[in-house]
Amino acid sequence: DIQMTQSPSSLSASVGDRITITCRASQIINNYLNWYQHKPGEAPKLLIHSSSSLESGVPSRFSGSGSGTDYTLTISSLQPEDFAIYYCQQSYTTLLTFGGGTRVEIK
Amino acid sequence: QVQLVQPGAEVKKPGASVKVSCKASGYTFTNYGVSWVRQAPGQGFEWMGWISGYSGKTKYVEKFQGRITMTTDTATSTAHMELRSLTFDDTAMYFCARDRGVYGDYLLPDYWGQGTLVSVSS
Numbered sequence: 764d765i766q767m768t769q770s771p772s773s774l775s776a777s778v779g780d781r782i783t784i785t786c787r788a789s790q791i792i793n794n795y796l797n798w799y800q801h802k803p804g805e806a807p808k809l810l811i812h813s814s815s816s817l818e819s820g821v822p823s824r825f826s827g828s829g830s831g832t833d834y835t836l837t838i839s840s841l842q843p844e845d846f847a848i849y850y851c852q853q854s855y856t857t858l859l860t861f862g863g864g865t866r867v868e869i870k
Numbered sequence: 871q872v873q874l875v876q877p878g879a880e881v882k883k884p885g886a887s888v889k890v891s892c893k894a895s896g897y898t899f900t901n902y903g904v905s906w907v908r909q910a911p912g913q914g915f916e917w918m919g920w921i922s923g924y925s926g927k928t929k930y931v932e933k934f935q936g937r938i939t940m941t942t943d944t945a946t947s948t949a950h951m952e953l954r955s956l957t958f959d960d961t962a963m964y965f966c967a968r969d970r971g972v973y974g975d976y977l978l979p980d981y982w983g984q985g986t987l988v989s990v991s992s
Contacts, residue, residue, distance in 0.1 A: 797978065806874075806982040807915075807965070818980070850915060857929055857977050859905070859917040 765789050765853050769862035775870040776841050784836045784865045786829075786851035795855035796834045798827055801864075802847045811836065812854075841867070872896040874966050874983035881989045882956050889952040890986045892966030899947035900924045903969035905979040906940065906951045908962040915965075921949060924972045956990045963987050 766789035776782050786796065794814035801807040809818050811827040814834055824839045838845055846869055851862040875893045882888050892904060906918040919930040921940040928940050937954040949966055964986045967979035 804984075806984045807967075808982070809978075809980045812978055812980075852915070852917075852979075854976060854978050857920070857971075857974060858931065859977055859979075861915040861917065863914045 764858055765792065765856060765860050767851055767853055767860050767862040769849075769851055769865050771865060772863060773866040773868060775868045777870045778841055778843055780841045780870075782838050782841060782867065784849055784851075784867075786834045786836070786862050788832045788834075788853055788855075791831050792853045792855035794830060795853055796827070796829065797852045797854060798825075798836045799850045799852065800845075800847045801850065807850070810849075838867075843869075872968060872981040874968060874981060876964075876966060876983040876986045879987040879989070881991060884957055884990055884992055886956050886990075887952060887954040888956060888960075888988050889950055890964050890966070890988070892949040892951070892983055894947045894949070894968065897968065899942070900944055901972060903971045903974070903977070904940070904942065904949040905967045905969040905977060907965045907967060907979065907982075909965070909985075910959070910962040913962075916962075918951070920969055920971065920974065920977055922972055922974060923949070927974055929974055929977075953988075956988075958990050961988065961990045 768787045796814045798811040799807045815827045849865045903922045905920045921928045939952045967982040971977035
């Protein structure tokens with residue numbers, strides 16, 4: 764199984780801040796990396812697939828990048844509705860695995 | 871709009887089975903698959919498996935092999951996930967998700983349901 768390691772596990776930030784979340788795979792995954800946003804009690808939402816492809820309707824302040832084993836999710840200017848838990852997930856194999864999540868909290 | 875509707879909660883005793891439904895709407899059911907993901911309290915997401923809405927082909931995570939069955943009813947655009955021989959460790963929120971993979975060579979859950987809380991309690 765491919766292990767996905769996210770960091771940090773949590774962060775505190777203010778509205779307007781730029782934040783970056785990182786995700787490292789235990790092997791090369793060739794950009795088969797997806798990012799989800801989850802607000803407890805709601806359905807998780809796919810933000811980005813294939814490392815950098817923004818899903819339709821997702822604000823452009825979200826962006827993804829990376830290659831090989833290392834990937835990042837960046838929110839350029841944090842908005843109140845962005846406080847949530849973010850998960851990376853690999854689709855390189857058909858045994859899907861997720862990172863442990865990054866909780867983004869209000870400072 | 872794409873919607874996946876799941877029941878809110880189920881309570882089961884250890885050793886029992888649970889069958890969670892997932893009714894899809896807003897898209898052609900047979901053009902996509904359905905992935906099932908669970909989240910234990912305070913934990914991250916654990917992918918359990920996938921079923922093709924087109925062929926009924928399934929993929930299951932090895933740890934669930936032998937006690938999980940995923941099925942679809944194309945007439946009602948509904949997917950089901952049955953988990954048998956429940957233990958306390960199976961207490962979790964169970965999510966279904968539309969999956970862009972219909973043949974099983976590439977999987978990408980995109981739209982998710984709100985989840986069904988399965989509580990295993992004596």
